[in-house]
Amino acid sequence: MAHHKSDEKVVYVGDSRVIKNTQNLVPKDYSAYPGKSEAFIPNFLLKEWMVAVVAMVGVLALVMSEPAPLGYPADPTTTGLIPMPDWYFLFMYQLLKYPYTSDQFVVLGAVVLPGLLFGGLLLAPFLDTGKERRFYKRPIASTLMILSLVACSYLTYTSWAHYQHELKEQNIIPEHIKREEEMHANKGKPSGGSSGGGKKAAVAIVAPDDEGAKLYAKATCLSCHGAGLQGMKPAGIPALLGVGDTHTKEEILGIIHEGQGGMQAQYEDNIKKGLTEAEIDKMAEWLSLQKKAE
Structure with a gap:
């Protein structure tokens, strides 16, 4: 490093290749x-x-x-299920139920109307360029906002109220509620049998090779009660294992002809599937044999 006297003038030589920055860094007023x-x-x-x-x-x-x-595993055979979207889409779900936004107008309800609403929301900062910020001084923007809130609130409430009405009318208890009730009911109870403390034996199908079993596999009963007669407990469909302990052959035939609870009459549907009256009688006889082991 070069040394120089303290009173000596020092001259720094700049590089002419470096362009001087003349940009003003002060923000614009x-x-x-x-x-x-x-x-x-x-x-x-x-x-x-x-x-x-x-x-x-x-x-x-x-x-x-x-x-x-997490929800429960999906069961495509469940008939006692009313599908519902998450709460923040209930207003759209209800909107698509109306005649002018469904069926042949489904494009209007699913694409056009949501596109206009959300597109308007995105364009709002560019369309509403007034300097006024008090909502009562901005009638157009405030009116659109209030109408949107009222519409979304009304559609959400209506959708949920209609869902509750359907559950009550069809006597359906949602699966998560039913499982929670069962969990609280079984809380503190031993997991084994009531007498020996061991695991309770499963009920087996009686006469699985009987002709009635083959007819059952062709009947409409199979779609709800299952191939193993196990039913669908979350959907409120009872099992047919042990049905012979509570119902006679004649009572089973009566249920097939007239229905019971939420189950509609199945006689005509089975006839349409190709079963004869004698075959339905044979199937009912086989179901009456389904009794729990003593």
Whole structure:
């Protein structure tokens, strides 16, 4: 390193190849523009992104700390099920039930109307460019917002009320509620049998090679009660294992002809499937033999 005297003038020689930066780093003054305080891009947009990142971190923390409740395995044979979307889509679910948004107008209800609503929401910052921020001074934007809130609230409530009405009318208890009730009912009870504490023996099908068993496999009963006569407990469909302990052949025939509870009469449907009256009688006789082992 070169040494020089303290009173000696030092001259620094610059490199002419380096271009001097003449850009003004001071943000533009927006005070002359009514309703504007800063540039939308990147200043305001950067703040929005930062808030979104904080919100996303909070959501991720909740996801990692509390596992999502998983539903039960889907059962395509369940007939006592009313499919429902998540709560935040109930308004769309209800909208698609109306005649003018379903059937031949389904494109209007599923694509056009949602597209207009969500498209308008995206375009709102560009369409509503007034400097006024008080909602009662912005009648168009405030009216659209209030109408949207009222419509979504009404459709959501109507959809849920109709769902509860259907459950009551069809005497259906949702699977998750039924399992929770069973869990609370069995809480504290031993898992084994009541007498020996061992595992309770499963009920077997009586006379599985009987002609009535082959007729049952062709009947409409199979779709609900299952090939193993096990029924579908979550859907409220009883098992036919041991049905002979509570019903005679004549009573079973009466149920087939007239139905029982939520089950409709199955006689005509079985006739349409190709079963004769004698075969239905033979099947009922076989079902009456299904008794639990003593």
